[in-house]
Amino acid sequence: xxxxxxxxxxxxxxxxxxxxSLYAIVAAFSTYSCMYAFRKPFSAASYExxxxxxxxxxxxxxxxxxxxxxxxxxxxxxxxxxxMGRNSRGLAILALISVAEIAxxxxxxxxxxxxxxxxxxxxxxxxxxxxxxxSFLEGRRFTELxxxxxxxxxxxxxxxxxxxxxxxxxxxxxxxxxxxxxGGIFALPLLFFVGMLSLVPNPSxxxxxxxxxxxxxxxxxxKAFFMQFAWGLTSLIIVYIMLTAFRDFRDNFMAxxxxxxxxxxxxxxxxxxxxxxxxxxxxxLAFVMFIRxxxxxxxxxxxxxxxxxxxxxxxxxxxxxxLIGPIPWxxxxxxxxxxxxxxxxxxxxxxxxxxxxxxxxxGFLIYLADAFGYLGSVAVLFYKDFFVSDMDWLTFFxxxxxxxxxxxVVFTIFAIIYFERRKLLLNR
Numbered sequence: 001x002x003x004x005x006x007x008x009x010x011x012x013x014x015x016x017x018x019x020x021s022l023y024a025i026v027a028a029f030s031t032y033s034c035m036y037a038f039r040k041p042f043s044a045a046s047y048e049x050x051x052x053x054x055x056x057x058x059x060x061x062x063x064x065x066x067x068x069x070x071x072x073x074x075x076x077x078x079x080x081x082x083x084m085g086r087n088s089r090g091l092a093i094l095a096l097i098s099v100a101e102i103a104x105x106x107x108x109x110x111x112x113x114x115x116x117x118x119x120x121x122x123x124x125x126x127x128x129x130x131x132x133x134x135s136f137l138e139g140r141r142f143t144e145l146x147x148x149x150x151x152x153x154x155x156x157x158x159x160x161x162x163x164x165x166x167x168x169x170x171x172x173x174x175x176x177x178x179x180x181x182x183g184g185i186f187a188l189p190l191l192f193f194v195g196m197l198s199l200v201p202n203p204s205x206x207x208x209x210x211x212x213x214x215x216x217x218x219x220x221x222x223k224a225f226f227m228q229f230a231w232g233l234t235s236l237i238i239v240y241i242m243l244t245a246f247r248d249f250r251d252n253f254m255a256x257x258x259x260x261x262x263x264x265x266x267x268x269x270x271x272x273x274x275x276x277x278x279x280x281x282x283x284x285l286a287f288v289m290f291i292r293x294x295x296x297x298x299x300x301x302x303x304x305x306x307x308x309x310x311x312x313x314x315x316x317x318x319x320x321x322x323l324i325g326p327i328p329w330x331x332x333x334x335x336x337x338x339x340x341x342x343x344x345x346x347x348x349x350x351x352x353x354x355x356x357x358x359x360x361x362x363g364f365l366i367y368l369a370d371a372f373g374y375l376g377s378v379a380v381l382f383y384k385d386f387f388v389s390d391m392d393w394l395t396f397f398x399x400x401x402x403x404x405x406x407x408x409v410v411f412t413i414f415a416i417i418y419f420e421r422r423k424l425l426l427n428r
Contacts, residue, residue: 013201020201021142025149027197028133031093032150034193035129036157037186038100038179039066041165042107042119045175050112056385058112064381065116066123067248071378073127074371081131082217082364089132090198096125096132097190104180115176127370130345131363138350138362139203139214144289147346148282155279161186211294211354214361222364229356232418235411236348237369239305243341244373245380246312246404249397250337256393261326277331281338288347294355295423299416301348306412308339313405316398333401340408344369355423 012020042062053061084092103122107115137146161182168178203214217225226233250257285304291297315332318324324332349365384396 009199009201012199013204017142021145021149024137024146024197024200027193027200028137028146028150029153030193031190031197032130032133032153033157033160034186034190035093035097035126036154037161037164037190038097038104038122038183039126040158041161041182042066042104042179044162044165045169045178047175053113053116060385062116062119064378065120067374067378067381069120069123070127071123071371071374073124074367074374076124077128077131077367078222078364078371079219080128081135081367082222082361084132084135085216086135086202089135090194093129093132093194093197094191096128099125101180101183101187104183108174108177108180127374130370131367133197134346134366135214135361135363136197136200137346139211139353140207141210142289143211143350144347145286147350148286148342151342151346152279152282155282210292211350212357213359214353215359217360217364221360225358225360225364226368228358229352229419229422232415232422233365233368235415235418236344237372239309239340239408239411239415240344240369240373241376242404242407243305243309243337243344244370245376246400247337247341248377249380249384249400250333253393253397257397258330260392260394261330277335277338281335281342284339285342285347288351294351295420298348298351298355298419301343301351302412302416302419305340305343305348306409306416308336308341309405309408309412311336311339312401312408316401316405320398337404340404344373352419355419356426 012023015023043059045059047058047062050058052058056064100122103118106118107122110118134147134150137143137150140146164185165178165182168181169175173181203211288297288300288304291300312333315324315329315336319326319329345366349362349369352365353360353362380400384391388396
């Protein structure tokens with residue numbers, strides 16, 4: 001079996017770049033989609049009739065518990081993902097998801113008042129999977145294309161695994177056992193696709209010439225990298241905090257927002273408009289791979305992020321002026337949010353490393369941003385529930401749109417200026 005795997009890796013290393021990209025996209029997309037089977041299915045259940053926890057509905061409480069675990073995972077991942085060598089990544093993915101499944105079994109078994117603990121524990125390992133999967137794709141000529149394919153997984157998988165969970169509920173599986181059962185269904189596909197991903201060859205010499213060598217990073221190296229670009233990275237992290245909090249709030253409470261807009265009885269509108277818009281963003285970002293200059297590509301990524309933030313605010317203003325209807329507004333806020341959000345997850349930091357030829361890895365930067373991004377998302381949930389609980393969902397969402405537009409555009413412009421000047425100074 002090992003000999004067979006080595007043969008596939010050798011064949012892929014000599015294959016056309018697009019063939020390798022297609023193979024890597026299938027492996028990465030499928031691996032991460034399987035991970036969602038261990039993270040999202042619980043939200044397909046309603047948990048009606050269960051006592052509140054901490055003044056929150058049971059479902060809200062367990063959503064927050066899992067997000068807190070996921071946030072902690074991002075901070076842990078700054079070290080774990082950036083330091084892990086290639087040979088350990090596949091086994092690490094399987095080990096992390098196995099721990100998450102054990103936590104789901106605990107969720108099914110323990111008394112109701114303790115169940116939130118196990119969703120918190122479920123979130124801790126899963127937050128590190130993205131970085132480990134992306135580490136197989138970074139540092140290549142076609143990383144943008146591969147990254148776009150990987151990002152498509154979190155659009156497709158969330159709804160798909162919830163559908164599987166709903167099917168199990170209709171078949172008589174209880175609300176509490178359903179999440180673990182969905183994980184069990186996806187266990188063998190996960191094993192297959194992680195094996196497939198592990199056969200992706202290392203970046204070629206040409207890749208390293210174009211995109212810079214990618215290495216594990218020690219704590220001292222991570223600190224040195226951050227200090228080298230501190231002002232620019234801080235600006236980008238602020239933008240990402242806004243984008244993550246906005247995207248999560250929009251996803252989690254869109255049903256309530258649509259209801260206030262008069263579409264409470266037509267939830268399919270959200271699905272049918274969201275998926276085409278997001279796929280359009282992914283296709284647009286994939287074409288950035290044709291920009292050979294890493295510095296120009298880095299600037300283009302910044303511009304895309306800034307335009308995405310601006311689109312959220314501009315569409316909100318147009319809606320309130322009566323110039324567009326509610327559904328085009330919802331579509332445009334989604335388009336803008338994903339324009340800003342997706343580059344951070346696959347291509348922005350990839351090009352930053354390549355532009356400055358700094359041997360490192362994108363996992364460190366992705367997890368540095370993600371850690372604070374999810375912390376911001378949790379802060380927004382607590383702020384809405386405990387400080388402005390009387391404010392309706394639509395009003396809160398409107399304020400969030402304008403805040404994202406203003407803060408996102410200002411700090412993105414600052415980051416563009418910073419990195420352009422930094423490049424000029426280093427080239428002197």
